[in-house]
Amino acid sequence: MDEIRSRIAALQKKEQNLLLEREHESRESARRALWSVLVASVFGVIILTGSTTVIWRTIRQRETAEAALRRAEAMQRAILDGTNHAIISTDAEGRLRTINATGLALLGYSADDLAGQSLCVLHDDQELRARAEELNRSMSIPVNAGFEALSAKPSRGIAEERNWTYVRRDGSRLPVRVAMTALRDAVGAVSGYVVIVSDMSERRAVERMKDEFISVVSHELRTPLTSIKGALGLLAAGALHKAPERAGRMLRIASENTNRLMRLVNDILDFERLQSGQLSFDKTVVGAAELMHQAADSVRALAETSGVDLEVRPVRECVHADEGRMVQSFTNLLANAIKFSPAGGVVEFAAEVTGSSIVFRVSDRGRGIPAEKLDAIFERFQQVDASDSRDKGGTGLGLAITRSIVQQHGGEVWANSEVERGSSFFIRLPVAAAVVGAVEG
């Protein structure tokens, strides 16, 4: 029995050991499985985190690159739109790809209007035809009157910059200077063109004004010269030896027109020096009264000859001025007022302090200036009547010179007038700090 018990106990122990062993194995197995799961999870998290980081970084890099690209594009667009030139790009066949804001504003088109259109829509047809014919002759190759007339040279690597007339959307014409360059791909084939367009309308207007000025100056110089040459030519040839009275008149004509020519040349030189800033001003603090009396004295003989009374009413204040040039300005106004006053008339030369300025006034009771001519009289050669240069001895530059001198003293000049009642011319100058002691009578 004992043996049986002993065996049973041994068996039980063995069974118990076996159970313990199995339980241990089971625990071990579970632990390993748990570790595996844990390790796998950790690896998974790591891989996931890594992948996510890589993806995120890639996205960030792309976003950064895209933002940089957008910034570069915005900068490029700002540069293109900020320039004074129209900048156009086309494909190889001349169809518009892009045009900057300046170009759209200059031509009156919207970007949609021009998308895919030929560059030729901006050109004058006649000019294109003429250019094509010119290229046919000079390059000895057939050039059609379309885009080829524009691209024939740039497509062959010859830089071209020339004047054209562009046609705006509303049909109006715009003089332009166009520089066209071909773009080439990796194998050297033309892939498109860049066209830079400069608006020439302002420059043309300046050139026209210059031509007009030269034309007017030439006319003004030739007119007295014609009288001088004609009069002296007849006298020198002895053609008037039997007509002494006529010969005497010819001498007077020659003399008077020589003076007219001299005044004109002096005024033209003065005006041009003033305009170009070549005339220097020697400014000092000077009494307004002194300037007014100097100017009045210089025209007193003219006033007496014309039977015109000159009244001067100065102020005590001073101005900071070039004495000679300011007297010249006042003299111009006074001489005009006297010349256009009827005999027995009065010319007033008065000054008044208004705030920090002195306003000088020259008034006459002459024929007056029509309202439509009042603004223009300070422009060069803009006399109220073209015969004034002859009858009144003016050059047509006196008021333009006066305005320029006054402006260079920080002042302004203007006029009021009523036809048949008279005119008043005003000069406003800043008051200088010092005050003179007394007003001379």
Added chain:
Amino acid sequence: MPKRILLIDDESDIREVASASLEIVGDFEVLTADSASAGLVVASREQPDLILLDLMMPEIDGCEALEDLKRNAATRHIPVIFLTAKALKMDEASVRRAGAVGALLKPFDPMLLPGQIRALMGWPMESHDEASA
């Protein structure tokens, strides 16, 4: 009978000098007017053989005056020569287009002016001696 020339110019000194040249050197009879509008009246009334017309005049300039002369049946047959102080000498084509026979430039030589007019008009040249005789 001397040829009669109407001189239209707003400059009195030029009228006087040109008149002396045309009368004394050229033996022409000279009529004058100081504006285009006055010239149109004189031309219509006096029927001169030629009008010497200044281009740059106030109110109505020479080109407009020529148009008026050509529109008027009483004056359209009278030949016109421009006498101009403009900077650029007018080319022959533009003078012809305007309807003038020619253009002479100021300043002119008073001893040559009559001969230049005769040459443009196809009038026979006269020596000064013949003219004075």
